[in-house]
Amino acid sequence: MNRLRNHIEEITPVSDEEFEYIQRFFIKKRVRKHQYLIEVGDKVTFEYWIANGIFRTFYIDEGGREHILQFGLENSWLSDYNAFFHQTASQMNLVCMEEAEVLCLTLSAREKMASELSKMEYFFRRKVTNDYTAQQHRIISLLSQNPRQRYEEFGSQFPEIIKKIPKKYIAEYLGISREMLSRLNAPDRRRSLS
Template sequence: MQEKLKEHITKLVPFSNEEFGFLLSHFEHKKYKKNDFIIKEGKDVNNCYYVISGLLKLVFNDANGKQHIVSFAMEDWWESDFFAYFNQTKAKMSLQCIEDTEVYSISLKNYNKLSLEMPKMERFFLKKSHSGHIASQNRILSFLTSNAKERYLQLLQQQPLLFQRVPKTLLAAYLGVSRETLSRLSS
């Protein structure tokens, strides 16, 4: 598991084994079962998570009780309620396991410590942040400029594994369509 994290980080910034040992000491390895909540709406958000194995969904529940899936996170992805994490406020979203999941978590204190003490890690976190912002903007633009069929095809092209691992009800919520509409789109 350590090798997965090391490989993930060294894709963007090189590290010696000694440096990696130091940065690894700032992370905590955790295991969760399917349907476990890693973050619950209204609770403190103490960590950001790197997914080693498994699948997560980040969910926002609106005032009417409708569930909106903000994102899915699978292997090699980072996830959290980032607003609450960086501002140390209560979660507005929940992070739940769709599958049994293993993660490395990092507290904000350790995130800041690593960023300060290892400029390489600050660069790494910045690059990951940039990628996340770009993905979020692309998702917003997709909702603004694409119809349901186009969004479905974009998701199928960009993340085909989701269609094998995520129940159709959740995919429909992510795409902003009904389950029935998703069935029509996929036929």
């Protein structure tokens, strides 16, 4: 739980008493590799703070093609937020890519905590703002950058996972084929693909 406190205090300080209160709202869960926290059609009752591990959020289109919306690493918050905030069925999947530990938070717990502690309302507002701007940046990147630029940005954004996860997932995240990713990795071809 100290990691959660450190994470919160990156945005706002909390006293020992406040943190004692905050941690009561969270449920700790160990997650196995390949275990789903959310599957399409599930009612989404939790958002998850990643204490450790790697996750991916994705959906599968009508043609059976997987589209990765985001990766989640330590200190990330993940859920199908449309389904979470509206308490409806999920349209995407959230799966663990390596052994992990998460803290689970229900919407009612989040709302209660935020209404009783203005620091936590501020914390969640900042997190949502940061996540929104990151998603907007990702969309603009997909629309305006070439594959080489997207790959280099991914490498600088996620240097710790680029060698940990299968290349097919990196390609799906970047919106390119596995073959294109292989060409981007080939040292003698890097300049010609820029």
